[in-house]
Amino acid sequence: MSSYMTAAEAAEALGISRATLYAYVSRGLLRSAPGVDTRQNRYPAADVRRLARRKADGRRAGKVAQKVLDWGVPVLESSITLIADGKLFYRGHDAVELARDATLEDVAALLWECAPRRIADAPAAPIASAQWSAWLKLWSAHTPLERALVLLPAAAAQIPRVWAQGRDAQLDSGAMLMRLLAAALISAASSNEPLHRQFAHAWGLRGRAAADLLRAALVLCADHELNASTFTVRCITSTGMHLFGAASGGLAALGGPRHGGETMRVAALLDDASRAPDLHRFLAERLAPDERGASDRSAPLPGFGHPLYPDGDPRARLLLDLLGQRGAARSAMTGIDALIQAVMETTGARPTVDFALASLERVLNLPRGAAFALFAAARVTGWIAHALEQTADGRLIRPRARYVGEFDAGA
Template sequence: MSPSPDSLTATEAAAELGISVTTLYAYVSRGLLSSSPDAQGKHRRYDAREVRRLARRKEDGKRAGKVAQKVLDWGVPVLESSITLVADGRLLYRGRDAMELARTESLEDIAALLWECSAARIADAPPVPLGAAQWAAWLKLWGDSTPLDRALVLLPAAAAQMPRVWALGRDAQLDNACAVMRLLAAAMISAAPSNAPLHRQLASAWQVRNRQQAALLRAALVACADHELNASTFTVRCITSTGTHLFGAVAGGLAALAGPRHGGETMRIAALFEEASRAADLDRYLATRLSRDEHGAQGPVLSGFGHPLYPQGDPRARLLLELLRECAPARSPLGEVQALARAVRDTTGAEPTVDFALAAIERVLGLPVGAAFTLFAVGRVVGWIAHAMEQARDGGLIRPRARYVGES
């Protein structure tokens, strides 16, 4: 059987793109291209249309220069940043391994690292300049809302009561950053703003008294602190580039994070856990789910599995699931969670993502509904603020160009 004219060999695809075969393989590992085995299963073939589309976009980028810098999904740079690097299966915060940091450091320590200030500067930041009675009244009014809805309402409300000090100097920026970080957490857990370490605030709100489990919450916050230019972080940078104050930028990031293809995926994974726990035959259940769920370039896509930037598995999920195993209650759904991860791995080869790990923490520790998303959001606000600071220093307006493909 001859190869399809619509597919290319590795050598042909590399020639079309003007790159080496080694670079072509790197493009595949980063999710920029897909490949499939040939009829004999000995070599990989590349979709000709996909290769030529990528080649056109590369040419567009060269022609546009710095005005429109090679904007592609999953991996081609769109902005320069010195905050976070995702490469070779690792996540680095300003050059330091984020998973090593997650084992020992607090979210406030990571804020100090990403915001380039001292930990003492964050610990000693003045209390949130907002009346306690006003905040308590708002919490009472919105107490029955979800953590997300409550935060989306209370952050703008708080901003209206506070001075707009984002552009007035480094000290003012740091005070504002600390206020936003603490107000977001307070809104999501329905508590008064506090300068106490955020993992302890969450542990107290969720009645987590076990020291190892509280340390797991701390590690989860650190693991979620930043992940380069994901959708919510890019949203924050775009909003910041217009000159909007930090509260507005963070509210925009929070709205983007809530989408079911971003941090809101934790809700879908919670539903997956529930369905799988009721299935009489887990393998049959998964086969049914995979047959009707979305398919990506590499095959079936199941919520919580397979991250394009980590072909060998998400290191954040590995760490958090390891720590969860060490502190899970004696009677908990940990076995069900592990069985589901094994079954998906055996069926698809896909490894759990950080979203899966956060939803597993919520389920195994018996945390309130939505706790996984809260962990994600409270951790990620630190990265959003770091990117807002970096974007404010840059001073440019983010305004990419569109490539028109409609009727002439």
């Protein structure tokens, strides 16, 4: 396929006249280049297709404006993550394939567009170990989320270059943020050891197989396009806030029960299902309408059914497969497999990555909240990539609202 289009081809692709095409060029909406063997200009095919997609999105947005922020049309452009045809890609690389061997640090380097060595060699946060230990002790009784929400801002106040906008400074801040968040989540000292090993050590897991499960889970959760927490991070970053501040906002969004906090709801579902003598009756009661005649359609079964993966979440599929292959986990997986099958037969819905993370927590006998800790420690790498991209873009994210309230024109 040619990388350039003629004026006629470009106008047809955009559904406009040639005069309008030339106007687009003069307004800076489209580039043109001199032809090789002709006087007529050529137009980069990629630019034409991108502009055509924007026009199509604009037409659709006019019809479904109220759905734009609810699994609707794209609201900004990014070169970080693609979700298409039931697959997830990090900068063009299949995330499921990466999860088979890569570490989260490898994926961070891919997402941040730097060498892995750059992350490994980044300086440690300038926080005295005694001070960090004191902070951990003070917040030891709190949940990983609560601890991280307190310690990230506290750590930011100790970093002299936290506001620096240069790329090197931001990469240093990103590496510090990644390490400190993990340390806060598992209540440990900050380390540059691969995060999956840090988590395995903190949770008393022995053997490479268990650590590999954590590694795969971290890679699969590194980014997921423009979800609620990532959009929050990009909005905060667009105001000029530093990485630690943006990540704190993202962490608060992630902790909600309809986002990363759903892992805790899945854990409760697994507990309830394990005590049910009849899974199908249990599901029927769970899905039945309440006394008002309406069931909770927002999420009657947490951890099942993802709007972006109608044929099943590939992240969950791989993680559950890996978990089921582990010999010591097979007996513990029996109840989980039974629940998946019963839900499929009852609703047709398939498990999401939230369900897989909660299953990992249950099968490996990890501390309560470990599923969320894995999710948060992984997702910060994606947040940093999006923050770097938003900083490079330089624009303030400021959507408009459609007013639907009362209005007194004569006031």
